Amino acid sequence: MTDITLTVNGATCTGSPEARKTLVDFLRDDLDLTGTHVGCEHGVCGACTVILDGRPVRSCLMLAVQAAGSEVTTIEGLAPDGGLGTLQQAMWDSHSFQCGFCTPGFVMQATAFLRDHPDAGEQQIREALSGNICRCTGYQSIIDGVLLAAERNRER
Amino acid sequence: MKLPPFEYEAPTTVDEAIDLLAEHLDEASVLAGGQSLIPLLALRLARPEVLIDINGIAELSGVSAADGGVAIGAMTREYVAEESKVIADTVPLLAAALPLIGHEAIRSRGTIGGSLAHADAAAELPAVARALDAEFVVRGPSGMRVIPAAQWFEGYLTTARRPDELLVEVRFPTAGRGTGVSFQEVARRHGDFAIVGLAVSLVLSGGVISDARLAFAGVSDVPVRAAAAEDLLAGERPSAELFAEAARLATGDIDPPADLHGSSDYRKTVAATIVRRGLREAAGNALERQ
Numbered sequence: 001m002t003d004i005t006l007t008v009n010g011a012t013c014t015g016s017p018e019a020r021k022t023l024v025d026f027l028r029d030d031l032d033l034t035g036t037h038v039g040c041e042h043g044v045c046g047a048c049t050v051i052l053d054g055r056p057v058r059s060c061l062m063l064a065v066q067a068a069g070s071e072v073t074t075i076e077g078l079a080p081d082g083g084l085g086t087l088q089q090a091m092w093d094s095h096s097f098q099c100g101f102c103t104p105g106f107v108m109q110a111t112a113f114l115r116d117h118p119d120a121g122e123q124q125i126r127e128a129l130s131g132n133i134c135r136c137t138g139y140q141s142i143i144d145g146v147l148l149a150a151e152r153n154r155e156r
Numbered sequence: 157m158k159l160p161p162f163e164y165e166a167p168t169t170v171d172e173a174i175d176l177l178a179e180h181l182d183e184a185s186v187l188a189g190g191q192s193l194i195p196l197l198a199l200r201l202a203r204p205e206v207l208i209d210i211n212g213i214a215e216l217s218g219v220s221a222a223d224g225g226v227a228i229g230a231m232t233r234e235y236v237a238e239e240s241k242v243i244a245d246t247v248p249l250l251a252a253a254l255p256l257i258g259h260e261a262i263r264s265r266g267t268i269g270g271s272l273a274h275a276d277a278a279a280e281l282p283a284v285a286r287a288l289d290a291e292f293v294v295r296g297p298s299g300m301r302v303i304p305a306a307q308w309f310e311g312y313l314t315t316a317r318r319p320d321e322l323l324v325e326v327r328f329p330t331a332g333r334g335t336g337v338s339f340q341e342v343a344r345r346h347g348d349f350a351i352v353g354l355a356v357s358l359v360l361s362g363g364v365i366s367d368a369r370l371a372f373a374g375v376s377d378v379p380v381r382a383a384a385a386e387d388l389l390a391g392e393r394p395s396a397e398l399f400a401e402a403a404r405l406a407t408g409d410i411d412p413p414a415d416l417h418g419s420s421d422y423r424k425t426v427a428a429t430i431v432r433r434g435l436r437e438a439a440g441n442a443l444e445r446q
Contacts, residue, residue, distance in 0.1 A: 002164070019164030019207070022194075041157060042195035046261065055235065055264035061194045062265060065164065066211060109261065130346040131259025 004068035008033065009077030017064040024048040026064030027074060035075035035104050039133070046132030047105040050074050056112040075104040078111065086152050087111055091145035098136035106132050110146045118153055125150075159197045166209045170295055173210055173322050178297045180206045181319040187211070188231060188270030191262050216269070216324060219243060225329045227293075230269025230322075235260075237268055246330045248441075249288060249337035249357050253280040256339060259347040272308075273323045275315045278349045278374040280339065282309060286379040287355040287371035290328045296321035309378040334360045336442025340430035341373070344417060350374045351417050352426045356434035358389070360442040365389050370402075370431065375412040375423060382406035385431065394439040396432075403431035 001016040008031060015030045022041075027033045027050070036059060039047030043061040050059045051073040079085045084092060087110055097103045106129060113128040114120065120128070125146050126139075134142060167173040177184055185204035187193055188211070196202035210216060216231035219240045226246050228237060237243055238254040257263055257271070257280050271281040272292070284290070285305045292303040294317055303316050310316055317323055331337070337357045341350035353373030359366045368389035370382040385406035392398050412423035 018161075020159040020161055022159065025158070042198040043191060043262070044195075046259070049261055052264070056261040057264045058191075058261050060198075061190050061262075063164075063190075063194075063209075065166075066190075066209065113260065127346045128260060131261060 002065045002068075004065055006067050006069060007071045009073060009080070015064070019063060019065055021064045022060050023050070023052075023062050023064045023067050023072075024059035026067075027059060027072070030064075033074050033076050037101055037104055039101070039105070044133070045102070045105070046109060047102050049105040049108040049132065051108055051112055054112075056109050073108075075107055078107065085111075086156075087114065087146070087149040090149035090152055091142070094141050094145035094148055096137065096142045096145035102132060102134040106134070106142055110149070114146070114150055114153065118150065120150060122147060157198050157200065159194070160200060160203055162197075162204055163206045164209065165206060166212050168212045168214075170213060170215060170322060170324060173208055173213060174296055174320065176206070176208050177322060178320040180208075184208050184319075186273070186322065188273070189233065189266040190270075191258065191266040192270070192274045192276065210322070221246065221330075222327060225327050227325050227327050228268050230267065230273070230324050230326065232268045234263035234266045234268065234271070238263060247288070247328045248331055248335070249339065249355055250281075250284050250328055252337055252339040253284045253355065256280050256341060256347075256350075256353075262347075268326060269323045272326055273315060273317060275309055275313055275378075276349075277309070277312070277376055277378050277380075278353070280341070280350075280353060280355075280373060282379040283353055283355040283371040283373035284339070285326065285328075286381060287357055287369045288328050290326055292316075292323060293325040293327065294318075294321040295324050302327075312377040331357070331445075332359065334366075334442055334446050336360065336438040336440065336445060338434040338437035338441070340434040340437075342426050342430060352412065352423050352430060354427070354430045354434045356431075356438045358394075358435070358438040358442050360394070360439065360446070363393055365392055365394060365439075368402075370406060370434070372406075372410060372427060375410045375427060380410060382409065382431070384409060389435075394435070396436075399432045399435040399439075402435060403428040406431045 037047040039045035048059040183205040187209040218229045244251045341353035357369040385402040407428045
């Protein structure tokens with residue numbers, strides 16, 4: 001067990017995870033932030049994507065102890081007042097989910113991508129999301145949602 | 157699966173890391189970016205007693221112009237290298253390959269040294285290192301060794317690093333005037349491992365190819381140079397016929413593995429295509445760098 005302190009969605013959090021505990025399990029089990037989903041547990045599906053110090057990362061591919069001192073944003077941190085952010089609303093409007101299991105990972109990856117590429121087109125968005133796997137939608141509605149969010153962001 | 161138990165060490169200097177390696181030898185694994193090792197742990201393909209996490213060793217990160225080349229600290233993250241102006245200006249082949257590694261989230265954590273020490277022959281960086289004759293700087297209890305790329309890759313996920321040594325830096329030579337590069341890969345999806353990949357570097361002087369380097373990814377258990385094709389190209393003027401002959405020679409010597417993504421023959425066909433494409437692109441951008 002190692003004592004760690006990190007910032008999650010703006011709040012200082014502490015914990016004593018076992019060294020082998022991954023960041024995603026720490027977020028879910030120790031901090032009760034169950035919005036981040038555990039899919040494949042070996043870095044293929046992207047469901048566990050969170051933003052760590054400004055960069056999208058797979059939280060199943062790092063140890064919780066490695067996040068000590070870092071700033072983590074999870075799906076719960078995107079719209080703190082319980083509402084929906086622009087991307088979430090656009091994905092809602094575009095029916096970008098069916099079962100919803102992969103959704104938090106897609107939202108976090110797309111959030112990081114749109115921040116850096118506000119003018120991205122469809123092909124770039126497809127490539128940016130190519131590391132996230134969805135087994136229901138066929139992806140088209142997800143891409144539509146991200147494109148709609150990019151459009152709404154530009155109009156604001 | 158959840159990761160198996162291990163003893164966790166997080167040294168903050170290279171010397172401490174080497175002491176730990178010397179103590180635990182084959183019982184230890186070095187944790188760099190973790191984008192390959194953590195899956196191996198989760199899948200129980202790696203079961204180290206001790207995990208030596210080198211993410212806290214600040215001296216291992218950074219990109220610096222060195223004598224005739226660029227020195228990249230082993231723990232330099234792939235996204236940092238991707239954004240590096242020094243690398244874009246001086247090692248264009250590496251700059252071309254970096255965006256093709258995995259996905260954005262993988263490059264956030266993945267490191268240059270980690271990929272090269274993991275030595276997956278289907279990955280991009282081993283092919284780049286082999287094509288450019290990069291040098292691998294390792295440190296161990298008995299001091300420093302510099303290992304050329306031709307000797308670094310020994311076999312499947314196996315390098316010339318001894319168990320008590322740590323890869324600390326990789327040096328790439330600066331591309332000179334008239335150098336053109338291309339990194340080609342064919343994969344089922346953007347970001348997947350290549351079915352076949354190819355690193356190409358050509359130098360054109362006075363319209364003639366003075367140096368040609370081609371290294372394949374994904375055709376063997378190590379990255380493979382296409383020596384016969386390189387010999388053919390040197391001293392010749394670029395042409396479609398020359399590149400077709402180079403593709404024939406380059407694929408004549410390889411015997412790629414078959415898997416669910418493609419048969420051996422399919423890989424050879426893809427390899428020939430990307431040799432032609434890669435040479436055409438490299439020759440084109442060599443002309444721009446005269």
